[in-house]
Amino acid sequence: MKILLLYFSGTGNTWWLCQRFKELAEERGAEVALASIEELWSEGMRSIVDRWRESDTVGVAYPVHSSDAPPLLYRFLDGAKDILGGEGDGPEDAFVLTTMQSFSGDGALMLRPMLSDLGLELRVSRDFRMSPNTGVPLLTFNPLRDPEFEEQMAKTLEELEGTVGLVLQGKMMRKVQYGSFGRFHGWLQRAGPKWKDRTWRYFGAHPDRCTLCLLCVEQCPMGAIVQEGEGLRWTPECTDCFRCYNFCPERAITVKGLAMSGRHRQHTYFRDRGFPPD
Ligand SMILES: Cc1cc2nc3c(=O)[nH]c(=O)nc-3n(C[C@H](O)[C@H](O)[C@H](O)COP(=O)(O)O)c2cc1C
Ligand code: SF4
Ligand code: SF4
Incomplete structure (x- = not known):
């Protein structure tokens, strides 16, 4: 299977997850091309047209920001419509990987309509809990200390392994954290001040x-x-x-x-x- 995995990462978590996804999928015989959305945004999307056309499935990975995708993802997919939307013989399936600190709700489903505009059906979506990378004044969180940090990474890797399997087998699994409560809370977060x-x-x-x-x-x-x-x-x-x-x-x-x-x-x-x- 040929996979194109497009990602944005602010502080490194999502970047790390995508590298591990590539390793795990390639161990199982898939071919994975990683592409940074920020680089494509600044250098032009035309460079991925061939990759896109050749791929069986397209992955999109991002950090959850207030139960949503960062604005760059929306801008990127909106711009991609003109360049990639008309590729009739391109991929038909998509999957989404997100990283988060603790709560995403339905944050991994936010790009589903835009992926659909590109002719892609979102089949697998999954949030991965990771340590925050930085402490911010007035907020309570700090990065995990070792060994909790290592333990969290190991847990994340285990979950990622399962998700790689779902993608490679073409299974359907769109996960919403905490079901309808998660959807409602996600909506509240998106409706609130940005x-x-x-x-x-x-x-x-x-x-x-x-x-x-x-x-x-x-x-x-x-x-x-x-x-x-x-x-x-x-x-x-x-x-x-x-x-x-x-x-x-x-x-x-x-x-x-x-x-x-x-x-x-x-x-x-x-x-x-x-x-x-x-
Ligand atoms: C503006 C902003 C909003 C965030 N909102 C959430 C959130 O709603 N839920 C959550 O669990 N984590 C939230 N986080 C934490 C990030 O999703 C998490 O640390 C992520 O793994 C960072 O990935 P990155 O290192 O690839 O940027 C937020 C982080 C930022 C900067
Ligand atoms: S200025 Fe804003 S967009 Fe740029 S690195 Fe800092 S937080 Fe990110
Ligand atoms: S020292 Fe100043 S210029 Fe350098 S990274 Fe920090 S804020 Fe930016």
Whole structure:
């Protein structure tokens, strides 16, 4: 089976999951091409037209953001309609993998109508729980510490193995976490105030900590951070993926004026393994 797996990852979890998906599926004889949506978005989608046409199934993977897919996914699939929608002899099946901290509800089903517009039937969807990668002032969570982190990864891998089997066997399994309660709660989260519309206003750079290394500017998938003199400005293009915040080497990015304190942790597990790529 030939699989094209398109993914977006803010802080590395979804990237890691997709790499493991590829390994597990290839061990079972499938051929998996991974494509980063942020790269396709900036460099052009035409490069995947052939891959798309050759594939038996297309996977889409993303981090759950407020029981929804990040805006980049919607923009990408909307743009893909013109380029890939008319490929009559292309794939007919799709699957969705998401990563989340704890609750997704029906967040893995949000792209179903857009996939359908591309002629794809969503057959398998599954959320995978993973550790958050960063601690944020005013919020209670922090990355898991070892060995809980390793235990969570092992559990996720086990679940992924099952999902790879479903995809390769062409089975149908669209999972909604907590059934109708999950759907309702997911709807509530999507109907509520949108973090992604506001967070760019909350971000800033701590004047004493920021060294103007510009790593955050280079790594932002949306080109949403601009340098202004000796400072940085976040713009409305920001879609709240937290990559800049997570990977700033000086812990200099502030949220509502607050920078990370000693009790906040920053997980660089993925950076040490090549994410985000240079
Ligand atoms: C803006 C935003 C909203 C989020 N919303 C949810 C959510 O509704 N439920 C959840 O379980 N996790 C939520 N998370 C956590 C991420 O889904 C989770 O950490 C994910 O694995 C990150 O993947 P990535 O490292 O590939 O970006 C949210 C994270 C961000 C940045
Ligand atoms: S990555 Fe951190 S230190 Fe470097 S420019 Fe951005 S905010 Fe400043
Ligand atoms: S500014 Fe930061 S949080 Fe916003 S899209 Fe860019 S990397 Fe993500």
